[in-house]
Amino acid sequence: MKLIFEKSVPGRGQQIFPECDVAVTLPKVPMRQTAPRLPEISENEMGRHYTELAKRAHGLNDGFYPLGSCTMKHNPRINEQMAALPGFAKLHPLQPEWSLEGALEAIATLEQDLCEITGMDGFTLQPAAGAQGEFTGLLLIKAYHTHRKDDARTEILIPDSAHGTNPASATMAGYKTVEIKSDEKGMVDLEDLKAHLSEKTAGLMLTNPNTVGIFDDNIMEITRLVHEAGGLCYYDGANLNAVVGLVRPGDIGFDVVHLNLHKTFSCPHGGGGPGSGPCGCKKDLVPFLPGRHTGEEGFRREAESIGDMTGFYGNFLVYIKALTYILSLGKEGIPDIARNAVLNANYMMEKLKAYYPVAYDRTCMHEFVLSLEKIHKENHVSALDVAKALLDFGIHPPTMYFPLIVHEALMIEPTETESRETMDGVIDAFIQIYNEIIDNPQAVAASPVTTPVRRLDEVKAAREPVLRYKFGE
Amino acid sequence: MATYIPNTKDEQQSMLREIGYQSFDDLFHDVPKEARVQGELDLPEGKSELEVRRIMEGMAEKNFVFDTILRGAGSYNHYVPAAVNEIADKEEFLTAYTPYQAEISQGILQSIFEYQTMIAELTGMEVANASLYDGASAAAEACGMCKDRKRSTIYVSDAVDPRILSVVRTYSFGKGTEVKTVKTADGATDLSALKEALAADPQAACFLMQYPNFYGIVEDADAIAAAVHEAGAQLIMSVNPIALGILKTPGEIGADIVVGDGQPLGLGLAFGGPYLGILAASQKNMRKVVGRLIGETVDSQGERGFVLTLQAREQHIRREKASSNICSNQALCALKASIYMSTVGPQGIRQVAELCTSKAHYLAAEFEKIGLKTVYGGEFFHEFVTSCPDADQLLEALEREGILGGLKLSDQEILWCVTELVSKEDMDDTVRIAKEVIGA
Numbered sequence: 001m002k003l004i005f006e007k008s009v010p011g012r013g014q015q016i017f018p019e020c021d022v023a024v025t026l027p028k029v030p031m032r033q034t035a036p037r038l039p040e041i042s043e044n045e046m047g048r049h050y051t052e053l054a055k056r057a058h059g060l061n062d063g064f065y066p067l068g069s070c071t072m073k074h075n076p077r078i079n080e081q082m083a084a085l086p087g088f089a090k091l092h093p094l095q096p097e098w099s100l101e102g103a104l105e106a107i108a109t110l111e112q113d114l115c116e117i118t119g120m121d122g123f124t125l126q127p128a129a130g131a132q133g134e135f136t137g138l139l140l141i142k143a144y145h146t147h148r149k150d151d152a153r154t155e156i157l158i159p160d161s162a163h164g165t166n167p168a169s170a171t172m173a174g175y176k177t178v179e180i181k182s183d184e185k186g187m188v189d190l191e192d193l194k195a196h197l198s199e200k201t202a203g204l205m206l207t208n209p210n211t212v213g214i215f216d217d218n219i220m221e222i223t224r225l226v227h228e229a230g231g232l233c234y235y236d237g238a239n240l241n242a243v244v245g246l247v248r249p250g251d252i253g254f255d256v257v258h259l260n261l262h263k264t265f266s267c268p269h270g271g272g273g274p275g276s277g278p279c280g281c282k283k284d285l286v287p288f289l290p291g292r293h294t295g296e297e298g299f300r301r302e303a304e305s306i307g308d309m310t311g312f313y314g315n316f317l318v319y320i321k322a323l324t325y326i327l328s329l330g331k332e333g334i335p336d337i338a339r340n341a342v343l344n345a346n347y348m349m350e351k352l353k354a355y356y357p358v359a360y361d362r363t364c365m366h367e368f369v370l371s372l373e374k375i376h377k378e379n380h381v382s383a384l385d386v387a388k389a390l391l392d393f394g395i396h397p398p399t400m401y402f403p404l405i406v407h408e409a410l411m412i413e414p415t416e417t418e419s420r421e422t423m424d425g426v427i428d429a430f431i432q433i434y435n436e437i438i439d440n441p442q443a444v445a446a447s448p449v450t451t452p453v454r455r456l457d458e459v460k461a462a463r464e465p466v467l468r469y470k471f472g473e
Numbered sequence: 474m475a476t477y478i479p480n481t482k483d484e485q486q487s488m489l490r491e492i493g494y495q496s497f498d499d500l501f502h503d504v505p506k507e508a509r510v511q512g513e514l515d516l517p518e519g520k521s522e523l524e525v526r527r528i529m530e531g532m533a534e535k536n537f538v539f540d541t542i543l544r545g546a547g548s549y550n551h552y553v554p555a556a557v558n559e560i561a562d563k564e565e566f567l568t569a570y571t572p573y574q575a576e577i578s579q580g581i582l583q584s585i586f587e588y589q590t591m592i593a594e595l596t597g598m599e600v601a602n603a604s605l606y607d608g609a610s611a612a613a614e615a616c617g618m619c620k621d622r623k624r625s626t627i628y629v630s631d632a633v634d635p636r637i638l639s640v641v642r643t644y645s646f647g648k649g650t651e652v653k654t655v656k657t658a659d660g661a662t663d664l665s666a667l668k669e670a671l672a673a674d675p676q677a678a679c680f681l682m683q684y685p686n687f688y689g690i691v692e693d694a695d696a697i698a699a700a701v702h703e704a705g706a707q708l709i710m711s712v713n714p715i716a717l718g719i720l721k722t723p724g725e726i727g728a729d730i731v732v733g734d735g736q737p738l739g740l741g742l743a744f745g746g747p748y749l750g751i752l753a754a755s756q757k758n759m760r761k762v763v764g765r766l767i768g769e770t771v772d773s774q775g776e777r778g779f780v781l782t783l784q785a786r787e788q789h790i791r792r793e794k795a796s797s798n799i800c801s802n803q804a805l806c807a808l809k810a811s812i813y814m815s816t817v818g819p820q821g822i823r824q825v826a827e828l829c830t831s832k833a834h835y836l837a838a839e840f841e842k843i844g845l846k847t848v849y850g851g852e853f854f855h856e857f858v859t860s861c862p863d864a865d866q867l868l869e870a871l872e873r874e875g876i877l878g879g880l881k882l883s884d885q886e887i888l889w890c891v892t893e894l895v896s897k898e899d900m901d902d903t904v905r906i907a908k909e910v911i912g913a
Contacts, residue, residue, distance in 0.1 A: 027854060102535030334516070467759070
């Protein structure tokens with residue numbers, strides 16, 4: 001389809017602003033020499049352009065969305081309406097405190113709820129996304145050790161199954177990453193962990209359940225070992241959906257946690273954001289929290305604060321949605337999330353494993369990983385091919401080629417908001433694709449055929465980068 | 474209690490039995506007993522949608538929404554055209570994930586490619602990324618882009634928003650990066666102090682300036698660019714995108730990286746977020762750009778299509794060697810900014826800039842008449858600082874009339890901001906109240 005610039009006609013446009021009601025006075029400074037080539041387009045043409053784009057996107061209501069580790073659950077409608085209330089949406093972040101009673105109440109309530117859900121003592125809502133929450137948590141760890149003059153702790157231990165953001169965040173926080181191996185059961189290799197713990201250990205970052213969907217049952221031992229070595233334990237909340245309401249990171253030895261409100265707490269992902277990545281911690285680390293947050297002494301900034309992660313209070317309207325969700329579900333509904341997320345994942349795994357080998361054949365948590373290594377070798381059909389074949393069924397493919405420790409990985413996370421019959425339909429599609437792999441592997445490799453475009457040349461995109469429209473130049 | 478789980482309790486039990494488990498307890502056998510929550514969470518019981526609505530509406534009503542807003546300082550009250558939210562709220566945009574599967578995500582990918590193009594046009598730069606979190610964190614990421622083994626010190630003008638400086642410092646804390654500020658003279662970067670600082674420091678990596686600056690002044694960016702480049706450092710300009718409707722662009726000035734908050738482009742005040750981190754760069758910095766980039770390519774049939782590209786910079790490929798940890802960004806906010814820019818077009822972006830600056834000049838002149846003198850001599854865009862005998866007294870008087878006055882900088886100084894939403898009548902009222910308060 002055409003780009004919006006290709007639909008632009010000089011002289012067309014929309015009249016949004018009134019004439020100036022005072023004398024036009026411009027600053028006496030150098031002005032831009034040429035107008036920006038923004039689209040000149042009627043509202044009708046523009047509306048159709050974006051509707052055409054919307055038809056070429058896949059939202060949650062377009063079909064099953066089992067992206068592993070992304071928790072693509074239903075986004076309740078009430079959340080959107082509450083975040084759009086003028087009493088929230090029209091507040092200036094620098095309004096006087098007397099005019100913000102409700103906003104501060106919302107922030108305080110959410111901070112307290114998140115403390116209760118995670119077993120932490122303080123929270124900051126300032127981080128804008130999960131990765132920034134990780135970065136915040138690592139800076140808290142750094143500030144903690146620095147404050148104690150324990151400056152020789154330069155290493156963060158991270159399992160090889162971790163999300164890429166973990167080591168990247170550790171680097172941004174000035175730490176050296178030390179990779180810890182997974183054992184044959186998909187859990188942290190305790191011997192390898194012990195071998196790498198030392199007086200240089202600042203902390204361990206752990207996702208539990210991990211990215212292969214397994215709850216590490218050595219968790220109490222792991223956090224004990226890290227503490228014994230003088231390090232702190234960081235809980236990556238990306239997979240909290242598996243245990244929310246049933247396990248609290250703070251009860252199993254974690255000192256710092258970040259949450260992805262756009263995963264576990266139902267905020268929509270917006271095609272790549274905005275998310276919200278609050279970071280919580282135990283009381284020893286509370287004095288270092290960034291921004292302003294609520295505590296026993298009201299809304300304030302900590303004296304030893306690491307500073308600020310974003311300009312104001314983080315993605316406020318996003319976390320209003322999470323607050324609405326927590327109020328809706330309450331203490332009975334929140335553990336039900338985890339129970340059904342885990343049930344749905346195991347249900348799908350059991351039905352699929354006769355066709356596609358699972359990487360770890362044991363009870364999974366909220367997600368599981370298939371390995372197409374054998375199919376790839378024997379039938380020359382890859383995980384990528386199966387993912388693309390799913391597109392022709394109107395199904396968003398699972399996360400591919402992750403975690404890195406599983407070859408030809410497809411990572412499936414159905415979430416609790418999928419019905420049994422939806423999953424049965426998806427299982428049927430997987431089986432049809434399996435039959436096709438046996439009977440007609442070339443057809444699978446040629447998929448998708450029903451999408452607006454076919455497989456795209458990513459190598460060309462990277463070799464000859466075209467990152468903007470050139471206006472025929 | 475609200476629930477979003479479709480399967481009934483009976484269905485759940487039959488699914489459990491079908492896959493060989495006696496109960497949920499049995500299903501969770503991998504979780505050690507001592508790791509489990511004993512009893513219930515200390516949270517209220519779940520509520521129906523109607524009850525939740527009443528609670529949330531009650532909370533929202535406890536806030537006071539000002540009719541007239543003369544405060545900016547990083548968050549600007551602009552008109553949001555009707556089309557922006559009508560279009561961006563389409564569920565295909567709202568609920569999609571990051572466009573990892575290009576074939577069914579062309580709508581998202583193309584919309585971001587169009588956004589990248591519009592930002593490049595507005596800033597006059599060659600490339601723009603798919604967005605960062607907000608203007609402050611974008612500035613911090615840009616500073617990180619400029620550092621290398623030889624050059625590692627970050628210089629920031631004292632006329633940069635203190636919130637941006639705070640985020641730059643926080644991002645620098647982990648690696649121990651040195652952040653030095655350059656003093657101001659008459660509310661703008663002191664050019665001779667800048668030259669002196671950079672000349673004395675062969676490790677100077679970059680200079681971060683704001684355009685217009687925190688005090689609203691349009692700095693002499695050409696002279697600053699010359700000084701920074703003379704010293705072999707890079708110039709980062711933090712811009713207000715609306716001001717670029719009329720001001721000489723960073724591209725024309727020769728900036729190396731441009732950052733800014735896209736909030737004025739149709740995002741509303743939102744109590745500070747979600748906003749939009751803009752990042753654009755010159756061609757030579759293309760491969761150092763942090764965050765997602767969308768590129769054009771072709772499919773197997775030769776049709777034009779779009780993909781996430783140059784991913785070798787990113788965390789999911791490069792892990793600890795990545796240029797940044799950013800994963801989720803602010804895609805929906807970038808979409809809103811695109812719709813905003815498409816709605817107003819090249820004429821509208823110029824018009825809104827002219828409205829803002831003209832009205833700001835009117836208010837400054839009216840204030841001047843009653844003795845609230847403009848403090849700095851430099852040319853300003855839509856923010857300016859005035860003196861005031863008692864800032865608290867004046868601001869409280871305005872608040873009583875439903876007017877959010879400027880931001881108090883000190884007991885005797887206020888930073889005002891005027892946008893197209895403020896009418897002449899609003900400004901005349903403000904001046905009248907101010908006159909009464911200060912007894913002029």
